[in-house]
Amino acid sequence: MHQNLAANLRHLCADYPSVAAVCREIGINHQQFAKYLNGRSMPSPNNLRRISRFFDVGEHILLGDHAELRRHTTQLAKTEADRRRDPLIDVFPGDLQRLRPFLGSYQVFFRAPNDSTKAIINVAFLDERNGTVYSRVVEALSEGKSSTRRWTRCDGKAAFRAGQVFVVDSERGPDAPVSLYILNKPHRDKSKLLFGTMSYLASLSGRTPTSSPVVWKRAENYRSVRELFSKSGIVDLKSTKLDMRIQQYLLVASTDSDAKTITE
Structure with missing residues (x-):
């Protein structure tokens, strides 16, 4: 699980200017986050929840197989691209x-x-x-x-x-x-x-x-x-x-x- 999380976090952080920028946005200690990236430590339930919310990825996906995370982020990218092409994509059907x-x-x-x-x-x-x-x-x-x-x-x-x-x-x-x-x-x-x-x-x-x-x-x-x-x-x-x-x-x-x- 340590290695799954590490690989997944490295993949997600690659979309940002730096790991330090990610830490500032999440509000988490840079040194502690580096341990997650290296697979040397697991985040507390509170930190895991904050990381999950920041990347808009479920906790089970963060801790799961790296291939599943890549499939998930690919789908998210397609959704975001659709929203950019069609600003009303979320309007229909509403509730x-x-x-x-x-x-x-x-x-x-x-x-x-x-x-x-x-x-x-x-x-x-x-x-x-x-x-x-x-x-x-x-x-x-x-x-x-x-x-x-x-x-x-x-x-x-x-x-x-x-x-x-x-x-x-x-x-x-x-x-x-x-x-x-x-x-x-x-x-x-x-x-x-x-x-x-x-x-x-x-x-x-x-x-x-x-x-x-x-x-x-x-x-x-x-x-x-x-x-x-x-x-x-x-x-x-x-x-x-x-x-x-x-x-x-x-x-x-x-x-x-x-x-x-x-x-x-």
């Missing part, structure tokens, strides 16, 4: 345990960007794969008076952070816009509604930046996805097809006080 209750199917309600008297209803799905929660939002709008529908699909990821559900998604293609949903379930609210805001580029000339209050309503007891899609499209904001709370939120959520009253 996965708190996000899991939100998995499932939803109807998504928001104000139409080109007509303040109308609401658009989309369909959304949140599902978990390999520890990440993925989103899929589908819009199916009728074109004119025909029965033909224009379908738009956006794929993205969801995260639970700061007590909110965040969904970021995009259509496919190199020039596709990105949309953001920030959703909240009011405290002690037993309904199946999530209230929030969405920001996106409207499908209008110039792809106008747009935001809208949005409500996600959990879809349950539907027989097929086709049935869900059949209920999507454009409706009048005052239509009886909309739940009263959804209707009120979309109509008056432009002011914080009104929105707070509706969601409580």
Whole structure:
């Protein structure tokens, strides 16, 4: 065990300017640390814990086979490299345990960007794969008076952070816009509604930046996805097809006080 620790410490210290610098950072006596490096002494449980925390390596790995330590540090290096390449790598899924209750199917309600008297209803799905929660939002709008529908699909990821559900998604293609949903379930609210805001580029000339209050309503007891899609499209904001709370939120959520009253 002495020799395992010595080899592992020498390997870890090689990434630093000097052993003295490591000792200063840990707050440990240089002469004592040199004995660990030479395999002549073992650290006390307290010192072993401090060394382990400094190098971000488990105590069992510090004391274990040198090949295992090299495998561990190689994986850490890859993780750090990934973080440098992708600053948002740790954002998704955030708190996965708190996000899991939100998995499932939803109807998504928001104000139409080109007509303040109308609401658009989309369909959304949140599902978990390999520890990440993925989103899929589908819009199916009728074109004119025909029965033909224009379908738009956006794929993205969801995260639970700061007590909110965040969904970021995009259509496919190199020039596709990105949309953001920030959703909240009011405290002690037993309904199946999530209230929030969405920001996106409207499908209008110039792809106008747009935001809208949005409500996600959990879809349950539907027989097929086709049935869900059949209920999507454009409706009048005052239509009886909309739940009263959804209707009120979309109509008056432009002011914080009104929105707070509706969601409580």
